[in-house]
Amino acid sequence: MKYTFKGGIHPYEGKELTMDKEVIECLPKKEVVYPLSQHIGAPATPIVKKGDKVLAGQLIAEAGGFVSANIHASVSGTVKVIEPRLTSSGSKVNSIVIDNDNQYESVSFVPCDKPLSELTRDEIINAIKAAGVVGMGGAGFPTHVKLSPKNADEIDTIIINGSECEPYLTSDYRRLMDEPEKVIEGLKIALALFPGAKGIIAVEDNKPKAIEMLREKLAGDSDITVNKMKTKYPEGAERQLIYANTGRYINSKMLPADAGCIVHNVDTAYAIYEAVREGKPLTKRLVTVSGDAIETPCNFNVPTGTSYEELIEMAGGFKGTPKKIIAGGPMMGKAIYSLDQPVTKSSSAILCLSKDEAAEYEPSSCIRCGRCVSVCPGRVMPNQLARLATANDFDGFLENNGMECCECGCCSYVCPARRPLTQVIAGTRKLVLANKKK
């Protein structure tokens, strides 16, 4: 049986470009940049100042509140300046800039060998919090907050999202293939916080090797199952993933915890392991550098703060002229216009494409083919919402469940009239949310 949901699309996967290549260790040579806000919640507060000498793994900014995360240096060097720098969000964010001395002198980490049963809840949460672990799938929600839900005794399922449904991305797959024990241990640590909870590792069936290998490793483990997901975008979207694995529905007003679930990215589980077992802060992550405008597409293990420019150079530079550069996957990633920005905790990929499919055709009239409705995983009517959104009819937009859109992009992808459905709906959602905050 394959786990899946209703709707979704099958775009070109592009995973073969990087899937079976070994991960390359990346060591940045130039300055490294740490935005103080690379997670959801309050920005971190810098605890170093210009001219300070820092070591790799040293805490340089403290969480600015409960929903916030610590930031650590990933290289050794001197603090050059603290100033606003461009990030892939498109705006400038206050950042600590460190001049890399290329020595990679590191603080020493204290491993922890205690059996899981002896670790207390606070020990685990504190270790994760201290390491500055955030959701590494894209949103960057602080992990210690996610693991402290109000209804802790109702959590019965923790899902490791290994579906990696975004085209081109293979960093999670590489992590699963290269460090399966550590990912599984990360999940076990999370499970230890919720007695009675079961673990699920959800992997799409286009990664049969990973599924087979994990099932082998977990043979005889009654607490963790490996679920084979149908390959379809957006199989890894949180709501769809929870539904596919547990049959429970959540909507835009709910958190996964409301359905008794917690969802973690593969790399996050790995980071939990490193934080708790090895005492290491989150200073590195796997990044896929891919696309047809990259000389040698591959996966890098990258210290956070490394600039995109250096990463692309390490991948052999451009092949031809890129028409579009995307931070993240092609479905939900952000198009960027400058490479002078750093890899953050939630950067999963840099994609360089030689053509911009989105600009190839002018939008034409809706022919009501209904494809957007049939692919919409949120089961709303994108054609209708887009019409209301264009007319600035916010009431109509809300009445027609506009807020249930998860901005996955399926409707824009399939639209034969090339209408920017996701784009106008997403824009209106942001306006509605902004108006609510007023």
Added chain:
Amino acid sequence: MEELNVRISASPHVRSKDTTSDLMFDVIIALMPATVFGIYQFGTHAAILVAVCMITALLSELIFQKLVKKTVTIKDCSALLTGLLLALNLPPELPIWMAILGSVFAIIIVKQLFGGIGQNFMNPALAARCFLLLSFSKQMTQFVYDGVTSATPLARLKMGLPIDMHKIWEMFFGNTGGTIGETSVIALLIGAAYLLIKRVISPKIPLIYIGTFAICIAIYAAVVKDYNVLEFTLAHLCGGGLMLGAWFMATDYVTSPITPWGKVIFGVMLGLLTFVLRIFGSGAEGVSYAIIISNLFVPLIERVTAPKPFGAGADVKKNEEAGKKEKNKAKTNNTEEDKQSDGRKNTDKSNDSGKNVGNSKEKTHFDMKGITKAVIAIFVITLVMGAALGVVYGVTKKPIEDVAAKAKQESYKEVFPEAAEILTPEEGSLDYKQINDLISSFGYPDDTIDEISFAVNEKKEVIGFIVVVTNKNGYGGDIQMVVGISKEEWKLTGLAFLSINETVGLGMKAKEKEFTDQFAGQPVDKFDYTKTGSTSPNVIDAISGATITTSAVVDGVNAAVTISILVLGGDSNE
């Protein structure tokens, strides 16, 4: 590093390959088997009609958009498709100018005036077909096959004539009369298979449509009529425009619902309407009207079948469970209550009655109820419409026939005042086909003898004949007249009109006494007419300005006299 010249846009950054024109073109390709077969079967005129419709549709769109200064969208192939669909829905012998008129109507009136592609509320090709049907009903229902005008299989069914398996196979392959594109079921199904494989259409609407229709027809055949259920149902499925309509026009994106449940309701509605129109309607065919009527209901259907968003109602359920568990913690309780009232608000919003609060089961029930309600409502509407049609037909059938019969009797009396009684031989006792062959060989190919009756005196002796004759050369089409002929000296006793559609003030003057009296009492076997003033009793003064009418009437009267003398009187030199 080199200067970047990249584009910025909001996600997603990739697109599927299909574009609007690809989809339209796919439908055109899928229609090719039927088109090629139609042209092969019906010949050059059919080919010309197809070409003319497509070109006219394209030009209409181009010219209209140029005139109103809109973006020209002929490249999306939708106008081409409309033209082709219209052509496939036309009889193969239709005059070209009517096809042009239809194409212009489809593109400009139905499509462009309502906002162009995606905005038309009816299928343009079908709306144009129905427009032509209403305007030129004769030409639009004349189906020539193998050189003869014959009744379509559906018309035969309508008359209660049986259709055997052999004929059904012929219909399946297309060896039958009909519009250019509708005859070959197999060609249409090949096209439909292509669309399904390419995922251009979903099979939902056609299958539900055909299924509903087949069930209704089968029940009707078995329960009401005691026909051979299989043959009757298959003949109805293969006959007329059902396959063309179901696979290519009911699936038209613009005019069919896009919601999953909407498609179901739409299909059921089409099936019921087609059944009602074919069985109880006045014509033999009902697909076109069924589709354009259902098109009008699409916005309503979509409104009541809007899909329930992912996770709708889930919060309420969860909160209730949570509420039960955590009553000991005051703080949590408060937040739970807040959430619960949030949940209520949501439920209230989506439910106007506002009665069922905070129960997910009832909410689901409500949505099912909404759908059920819609289905029932539309079912009832369809039934009522059908029943109304049936009742009107049933109620009016007898009086209309009576009135017609009475009018006929009256005109009989009028043209033969001396008769004590007029006897019409029972149907079948006279071979009108032979009579008409005869009359045509005597130089009256444009006249049809419709009926011959006998005028008798009180002693039941035949004293004359009353001939109903139709001449097709009137200015406004057929002129049907009643001619009374006395056996004695083959004298004309009178002339009246049953059906005449000439120009008011000119040709219509034929009905006036001044004109008809010229014929009465004249013992002649052939009339003539003149425009310069008659000098002889067998020369009729033409109605001024209406020579054509005069000629048609004179021709008809002569035919009537001739047939009377030939068949009924023996020797005219008696």
